[in-house]
Amino acid sequence: MSTLLTGIGLLATQDEELNEIADGALVIDGDRIAWVGPAVRAPDADERVDLGRRAVLPGFVDSHAHLVFAGDRSAEFAARMAGVPYAAGGIWTTVAATRAASDTALRANLSRLAQELRRAGVTTFECKSGYGLDVATEARSLRLAAEVTAETTYLGAHVVPPGVDREEYVALVCGAMADACAPHARWVDVFCDHGAFDADEARAVLTAGLARGLVARIHANQLGVGLGVALAVELGAASADHCTHLTDADIDALASSDTVATLAPLIEFSTRSPYPPARRLLDAGATVALATDCNPGSGFSTSMSLAIALAVRELAMTPAEAVRAATAGGARALRRNDIGVIAPGRRADLVVLDAPSYVFLAYRPGVPLIHQVWQSGRRVWSAIG
Numbered sequence: 001m002s003t004l005l006t007g008i009g010l011l012a013t014q015d016e017e018l019n020e021i022a023d024g025a026l027v028i029d030g031d032r033i034a035w036v037g038p039a040v041r042a043p044d045a046d047e048r049v050d051l052g053r054r055a056v057l058p059g060f061v062d063s064h065a066h067l068v069f070a071g072d073r074s075a076e077f078a079a080r081m082a083g084v085p086y087a088a089g090g091i092w093t094t095v096a097a098t099r100a101a102s103d104t105a106l107r108a109n110l111s112r113l114a115q116e117l118r119r120a121g122v123t124t125f126e127c128k129s130g131y132g133l134d135v136a137t138e139a140r141s142l143r144l145a146a147e148v149t150a151e152t153t154y155l156g157a158h159v160v161p162p163g164v165d166r167e168e169y170v171a172l173v174c175g176a177m178a179d180a181c182a183p184h185a186r187w188v189d190v191f192c193d194h195g196a197f198d199a200d201e202a203r204a205v206l207t208a209g210l211a212r213g214l215v216a217r218i219h220a221n222q223l224g225v226g227l228g229v230a231l232a233v234e235l236g237a238a239s240a241d242h243c244t245h246l247t248d249a250d251i252d253a254l255a256s257s258d259t260v261a262t263l264a265p266l267i268e269f270s271t272r273s274p275y276p277p278a279r280r281l282l283d284a285g286a287t288v289a290l291a292t293d294c295n296p297g298s299g300f301s302t303s304m305s306l307a308i309a310l311a312v313r314e315l316a317m318t319p320a321e322a323v324r325a326a327t328a329g330g331a332r333a334l335r336r337n338d339i340g341v342i343a344p345g346r347r348a349d350l351v352v353l354d355a356p357s358y359v360f361l362a363y364r365p366g367v368p369l370i371h372q373v374w375q376s377g378r379r380v381w382s383a384i385g
């Protein structure tokens, strides 16, 4: 069964050869894109949908999210807005609530957030553990995450639990916890930053994950300059996430590697922190991704549209660069070549905007412009029901 989508205002494919098509059309066959081009040359299909001059872009790819948890930290947020600075240790509140929660409660929260991401136009998302910090709860978190996404990440090294010996905890994360979690995970991650894990500890954690067949990604250089980005590049990590505080050497290292610089401006927005140097990264030739980093502590938003608006307004990215980072960039950060781009053979994951062009995502910040979401060739959400 094939479907022709026509009446597209501006079709932003993110394909390197044919990036933007005015008056575009595309054909979906099954779960894949079969044809892309100008509407006047569109082939016939079994079914025809007129999008009424609305813009179409690839479904967003959110390569960084923490969605398995219980409770919320709105009180901590209010305190932060009243002047209390953000510190890594606040995670403990969520860990206690997550350990105490039933599978049913965790699954319900996760499924609500997955649905929220879908409505926000996100058609692929990554999901980390990291609010269990013991063997059973970390493994349980990943088992539940695997029910909603293939992109699961073992983040036992989120923070050292209070009252636990630091060296013993790192040994656990690299040993028994990694053994229990690896079967449910594709990725291994570590929070390498001030107040979290240092570069030696991070190297041990990532190496233990690599030895179990996982691929590395890292939380790096969020709270200050450090060795996280250099370590990511050295170990061939798919992505170094946050990159808020970078030296020139960090930027050169990222630009000359396959490691994607994943930026999460919703976090700086929600913590009133300085934004990452996106312009320097892009000008140096680094691949940049945009992620929500949705989590209950430092930034609880699933709005990729707002992340794009911030990337344009606060990080000096152009609207085209920001949309590319939220689609093709996210796919690169997850090492996926079947998503993030609208081209024949790719998965038919699409966002239809209630606007003529993707520029409106930044031009009209905070306005709910997501009109339809298509995933694997099916319309999975529509603003008109």
Ligand SMILES: [Zn+2]
Pocket (backbone or CB within 6 Å): 064, 066, 219, 293, 295
């Ligand atoms: Zn994170």
